[in-house]
Amino acid sequence: MTKQETKQAFPAGFLWGGATAANQLEGAFDADGKGLSTSDMAPFVPKELRNGKDFTFDVNSVELEEFLGGNTDVYFPKRNGVDFYHRYKEDIAMFAEMGFKVLRISMAWTRIFPTGEEEVPNEAGLAFYDNVLDELLKHNIEPLVTISHYEMPVHLTQKYNGWEDRRLIDLYLKFANTLFDRYKDKVKYWITFNEMNMILTSLYTGGGILEDKIKGSKEQVAYQATHHQFVASALAVKSGKEKMPNAQIGCMICRLETYAASSKPEDVLQTLKEDQMNLFYPEVQARGEYPSYMNRYFEENGIELVKEPEDDAIIKDNTVDFIAFSYYMTYIGKYDPNDNSNSGMLVSQVKNPHLEVTEWGWPIDPIGLRVALNRLYDRYRMPLFIVENGLGATDKLEEDGSIHDTYRIDYLRRHIEQMREAVADGVDLMGFTSWGPIDIISCSTSEMGKRYGFIYVDQDNAGNGTLQRYRKDSFDWYKQVIESNGQIL
Ligand code: BG6
Numbered sequence: 001m002t003k004q005e006t007k008q009a010f011p012a013g014f015l016w017g018g019a020t021a022a023n024q025l026e027g028a029f030d031a032d033g034k035g036l037s038t039s040d041m042a043p044f045v046p047k048e049l050r051n052g053k054d055f056t057f058d059v060n061s062v063e064l065e066e067f068l069g070g071n072t073d074v075y076f077p078k079r080n081g082v083d084f085y086h087r088y089k090e091d092i093a094m095f096a097e098m099g100f101k102v103l104r105i106s107m108a109w110t111r112i113f114p115t116g117e118e119e120v121p122n123e124a125g126l127a128f129y130d131n132v133l134d135e136l137l138k139h140n141i142e143p144l145v146t147i148s149h150y151e152m153p154v155h156l157t158q159k160y161n162g163w164e165d166r167r168l169i170d171l172y173l174k175f176a177n178t179l180f181d182r183y184k185d186k187v188k189y190w191i192t193f194n195e196m197n198m199i200l201t202s203l204y205t206g207g208g209i210l211e212d213k214i215k216g217s218k219e220q221v222a223y224q225a226t227h228h229q230f231v232a233s234a235l236a237v238k239s240g241k242e243k244m245p246n247a248q249i250g251c252m253i254c255r256l257e258t259y260a261a262s263s264k265p266e267d268v269l270q271t272l273k274e275d276q277m278n279l280f281y282p283e284v285q286a287r288g289e290y291p292s293y294m295n296r297y298f299e300e301n302g303i304e305l306v307k308e309p310e311d312d313a314i315i316k317d318n319t320v321d322f323i324a325f326s327y328y329m330t331y332i333g334k335y336d337p338n339d340n341s342n343s344g345m346l347v348s349q350v351k352n353p354h355l356e357v358t359e360w361g362w363p364i365d366p367i368g369l370r371v372a373l374n375r376l377y378d379r380y381r382m383p384l385f386i387v388e389n390g391l392g393a394t395d396k397l398e399e400d401g402s403i404h405d406t407y408r409i410d411y412l413r414r415h416i417e418q419m420r421e422a423v424a425d426g427v428d429l430m431g432f433t434s435w436g437p438i439d440i441i442s443c444s445t446s447e448m449g450k451r452y453g454f455i456y457v458d459q460d461n462a463g464n465g466t467l468q469r470y471r472k473d474s475f476d477w478y479k480q481v482i483e484s485n486g487q488i489l
């Protein structure tokens with residue numbers, strides 16, 4: 001790395017900040033008319049009792065009934081989050097103290113339409129987000145709103161089996177249009193769906209679909225639901241742009257940059273295929289059409305998508321303004337002669353011997369971020385936005401209220417360095433929102449103990465604690481990063 005390379009700065013106006021999701025942050029799951037959402041049904045189960053089952057990603061209809069009936073003694077951490085609902089002023093003031101330019105939030109569908117089917121939105125829910133947005137704007141923090149982040153009214157799961165049903169498109173649009181109408185003067189940056197590609201990994205989390213209720217194959221349903229979300233997303237782009245000509249509306253994926261396990265051509269080809277599955281989503285949303293490799297894949301795997309005649313034109317005419325992505329790790333592509341399908345299930349079982357992993361086993365690969373940025377930009381020539389990255393770790397609150405999270409600083413520093421290199425390579429990068437700038441409930445495990453924040457929240461996995469906020473060492477470090485526009489790391 002040359003001196004000249006490392007000295008490159010970020011563009012003026014670069015959007016530094018943090019990223020959150022309503023269902024992991026807000027709590028107050030039944031306050032002011034809010035309905036129950038799919039994420040309210042994710043219990044915390046200690047690792048030793050899970051038996052390989054992951055409740056966030058895998059809830060079946062029997063469990064759902066049990067959870068809804070209250071006939072269970074497990075704890076549901078996402079119902080309480082970290083009580084941002086009541087503490088948003090304090091939390092936003094701390095984000096402002098770090099100098100945030102942007103905060104990514106999502107809006108809980110069930111605060112606005114408790115079952116998803118009401119004709120009239122819940123005014124108390126709308127008023128809450130008005131207050132949050134006003135507080136952000138007061139501190140000159142630009143809101144970036146994800147319309148749907150891994151949750152939906154549980155009623156829509158029960159009645160329609162979520163996104164398996166095409167009628168979800170109109171229900172989603174009613175929700176999206178309500179947000180556009182209400183917040184058009186307050187929000188410029190929007191994302192239609194969080195990590196759309198993860199529906200292949202979890203039908204429940206990504207699509208509100210109960211696997212034991214589906215009739216066809218899991219893949220068939222996953223891609224049909226994906227198609228419904230593509231159409232819904234494109235229609236949201238259309239009406240969003242009509243209502244807000246200056247808005248920037250993006251798509252979002254969990255980017256899984258994939259390396260070949262070896263230089264063996266079969267491994268390289270396998271890697272290409274896995275990469276194509278990951279890029280299928282921006283391919284449709286940024287380029288406006290289904291790529292031919294997916295059409296071939298559907299044909300060879302007996303997947304028949306039901307499309308309405310107008311769908312292709314809707315997708316073609318309403319592409320996104322930017323591509324947002326989360327980046328946590330890289331994957332390995334390895335050819336397996338016993339598996340001739342290209343599952344696209346995004347799970348790499350092969351370990352990369354060159355990388356350390358986090359306490360939760362996620363490979364740490366800062367250079368992979370530079371590769372991901374360059375590859376995405378080379379391919380789409382469209383502004384990119386890193387809307388999630390960070391280290392989930394166990395933190396220790398000292399007697400004096402300090403938290404020495406040097407490991408987090410080190411992780412972020414190394415990723416931001418690579419980001420800076422990618423910008424110097426010419427990548428058009430709009431901003432960086434670190435995941436969970438305040439500790440929130442983990443998406444995948446519903447733990448509190450998997451912390452990403454610059455701000456520590458006093459709460460344990462069982463929901464005990466004062467909820468008091470403490471500044472970690474990384475708080476001042478990130479403040480300085482933002483102040484210097486990424487020059488001082
Ligand atoms: C992303 C999700 O996949 O990863 C977030 O969009 C999530 O909602 C984040 O929190 C980190 O995952 P986890 O399981 O460590 O919280």
